Amino acid sequence: MKTLVLDHSTRGNLTRDAVLQAATAAFAADGYDKVTLRALAIQAGVNQSLIGYHFGNKQGLYQAVFVAIATHIRARLDPGMAAAEAALDRTGPGGAGRDDDFAVLCRLTDGLLDLMTDPVADGWAQLIIREQQRPSDAFGILYNGFMGRFLGLLARLAERLRGSITEPEARLLACTILGQILAFRVARAGVLRLMAWSEIDKTRTAAIRACLHRNLRALLAPTGP
Amino acid sequence: MKTLVLDHSTRGNLTRDAVLQAATAAFAADGYDKVTLRALAIQAGVNQSLIGYHFGNKQGLYQAVFVAIATHIRARLDPGMAAAEAALDRTGPGGAGRDDDFAVLCRLTDGLLDLMTDPVADGWAQLIIREQQRPSDAFGILYNGFMGRFLGLLARLAERLRGSITEPEARLLACTILGQILAFRVARAGVLRLMAWSEIDKTRTAAIRACLHRNLRALLAPTGP
């Protein structure tokens, strides 16, 4: 009679989810230190001591939040990443063909750009950047969750498209491609001022996308035989 | 007999400077919230209440720190920016010549790359990124201090080198160039894992610089008449 499927309707799991949701928003908005467990409990409509019961301590809650973030991002990038893997698997001389590889690469970067310009990212982006500079245990959750897979695909596609390029060079190139997209999130205010924009809406995202595609075409022109 | 030069040798200015120096390091290392005025006072060898006396409150100290950061960065980028302005001033048909413009652009980006890979940036980079996403009054200090000038120069050089490109397109291109450099700071941990590096030393900075120069050459190949 017992089911192996997790039961999300029990009272405990409900509070767990409520706390997790509130914590993700709160940590994202204000950063680790500014978040108080008191305010969090109120916002989640839950007793404060239940946070300790479910997540141990504040640090445990923090880690659980990163699992949630990684899951969310992974889900959004998954279609593009799966397509890229499929294209790379169609291996052999020439693989799936240049045009195909390039289209897949664009789809991959487009997915990340959409994520980075999405207002939803306003919050957790800061948490991720913090982990990038002072990695804690939480960084592994992110890297294993989506980052490593994404960067690896970028590098492998770049290697195939450019030809006659070493693998480390391709990886470095992948980093610079990543940076071109990241810029619109991590240097957001600077970009807005330079462009005299007030926000990055759909139209402007399209302009950025066009610029990125042009850049990719220039950067990935084959260099060797 | 009175001099107009600020007197840095009075007792008050000495404590002011000591606090400011300690605060810059502390905010940079730990972020605004983690820094306590108690610890700061001890580290600066100053009585805690003097911080309130000189800077009003914690927020006032924070702003003063941004002025210090902007001044430091401006000083490091200044040679490259001055050279770029000189090159752009030698205007007219063809200006100073393509090769000259390109060299100046590389010098500009090299300066930023050195700054971004310098361990000294470990600290204040995070502060700047935070301001980029939730700009406070402190962001204006940064943008007016160096960021606007730097981005503007990048855009104007890109416009001249590419030819037949609209000004907004050139500015967007400048953002993607910026991103390629920023990546090695803001996505530091991810880059390190992908490249299987433990740090970004001088040799690796040189490899990045080579990659960036290659990218710039490809991106800024003239497209029109």
Add this chain to the structure above:
DNA sequence: GTCTATAAAGTGATAGAC
């Protein structure tokens, strides 16, 4: 300008009843 001392308001964590 500099100091001591302390006020006033948090903080995370936990014991123990239900």
Add this chain to the structure above:
DNA sequence: GTCTATCACTTTATAGAC
């Protein structure tokens, strides 16, 4: 699982003597 109550500690800010 959930609650109340409280502990032990830290924070910023300031009053007032020198």
